[in-house]
Amino acid sequence: MNLHHRASTAPERRGAGPEMLEPRSGNVSFQEVTVRLGVRAQRLILDRISLNIPSGQFVCVLGPSGCGKSTLLNALAGFVMTSGGRIAVDGDTITTPGADRGVVFQEPTLFPWKTVLANVSLGPLLAGAASNEAERIGRKLLGRVGLSSRCESFPKHLSGGMQQRVGIARALANNPRVLLMDEPFGALDAQIRSMMQHVLLDVWAEVGVTVLFVTHDIDEAITLGDRILIMGASPGRIIDDIAVPIARPRADDVIFLPEFNHIKRRCFDHIRRESISAFAQQDEV
Ligand SMILES: Nc1ncnc2c1ncn2[C@@H]1O[C@H](COP(=O)(O)OP(=O)(O)OP(=O)(O)O)[C@@H](O)[C@H]1O
Ligand SMILES: [Mg+2]
Numbered sequence: 001m002n003l004h005h006r007a008s009t010a011p012e013r014r015g016a017g018p019e020m021l022e023p024r025s026g027n028v029s030f031q032e033v034t035v036r037l038g039v040r041a042q043r044l045i046l047d048r049i050s051l052n053i054p055s056g057q058f059v060c061v062l063g064p065s066g067c068g069k070s071t072l073l074n075a076l077a078g079f080v081m082t083s084g085g086r087i088a089v090d091g092d093t094i095t096t097p098g099a100d101r102g103v104v105f106q107e108p109t110l111f112p113w114k115t116v117l118a119n120v121s122l123g124p125l126l127a128g129a130a131s132n133e134a135e136r137i138g139r140k141l142l143g144r145v146g147l148s149s150r151c152e153s154f155p156k157h158l159s160g161g162m163q164q165r166v167g168i169a170r171a172l173a174n175n176p177r178v179l180l181m182d183e184p185f186g187a188l189d190a191q192i193r194s195m196m197q198h199v200l201l202d203v204w205a206e207v208g209v210t211v212l213f214v215t216h217d218i219d220e221a222i223t224l225g226d227r228i229l230i231m232g233a234s235p236g237r238i239i240d241d242i243a244v245p246i247a248r249p250r251a252d253d254v255i256f257l258p259e260f261n262h263i264k265r266r267c268f269d270h271i272r273r274e275s276i277s278a279f280a281q282q283d284e285v
Contacts (some may be wrong), residue, residue: 025210026089026100026177028053028076033085035071041083045071047235048085055177058204058211060221061229062267064275068236069214073180076212077103089177099127102171102209104181108163110155116142116166117151123173141169144203161192165199172207179204181213185220194252197223201249218267222260223250230270233278240270 035046045068053059061069074080076087078097087094110119121138142148145165155163185193215221221228225244232239254260
């Protein structure tokens with residue numbers, strides 16, 4: 001596993017090699033999606049969000065704390081009921097969680113009593129794969145995240161970054177159309193975080209899955225995304241949709257490019273303004 005981003009592009013590497021899992025990705029659409037939460041669903045959390053994410057796109061979501069980023073992701077995951085509108089993946093309306101959407105949270109949430117391999121193989125096993133096939137998938141994905149040598153380890157014997165790599169492998173084990181990531185590297189230090197970003201970009205380049213990635217970190221969003229959605233303060237809505245036309249692969253020094261800083265400035269101005277607004281609103285509650 002090369003932890004520095006390799007000099008290849010996603011389309012060239014997708015589907016290469018006979019043993020790879022079949023790559024697939026989904027087209028995501030939100031049509032006027034509203035979410036209300038709280039006692040008798042009184043609080044408007046997401047306000048008529050409309051959005052289309054083409055297959056294979058890597059979309060990052062930025063916004064002030066409490067604006068509804070996790071709610072947006074959880075609605076697509078099927079963990080949160082919508083109060084209005086429609087969410088669909090490849091035209092199929094989302095009403096419940098499903099194996100077609102893999103989820104990675106900030107905490108790895110691995111089963112501590114299962115080995116790393118058993119954690120990753122569990123999804124395919126539950127989906128009906130024979131145990132040797134589930135294991136083959138698990139080993140392949142653990143190879144992709146650079147953990148082939150840790151298959152028989154238990155989660156508590158791995159570092160936080162390693163556990164999160166297992167979490168990514170596990171989320172991919174059912175060959176999802178969409179990978180949903182909610183601040184997955186938020187608890188990691190800067191060095192590990194940078195390495196994890198490269199691991200994720202490598203894996204994404206191989207499997208071509210559509211990604212919705214929530215982060216607080218503007219640099220991370222620009223380094224990873226094809227596109228950045230900025231959410232405004234409560235009720236959550238999308239106030240800007242920014243393309244990131246920076247060529248891939250993106251090396252660590254991408255942060256010094258003028259276009260990087262141009263996008264960073266635009267994100268920063270939004271986040272600062274919306275954070276002040278969100279803070280004032282939270283203070284009123
Ligand atoms: N189950 C719930 N019941 C009531 N309100 C909720 C519930 N879950 C979330 N909220 C509220 O919805 C709003 C959006 O929460 P959400 O977790 O989506 O924000 P976020 O943008 O992910 O924040 P952060 O950046 O801090 O993770 C917040 O005001 C939160 O208090
Ligand atoms: Mg959140």
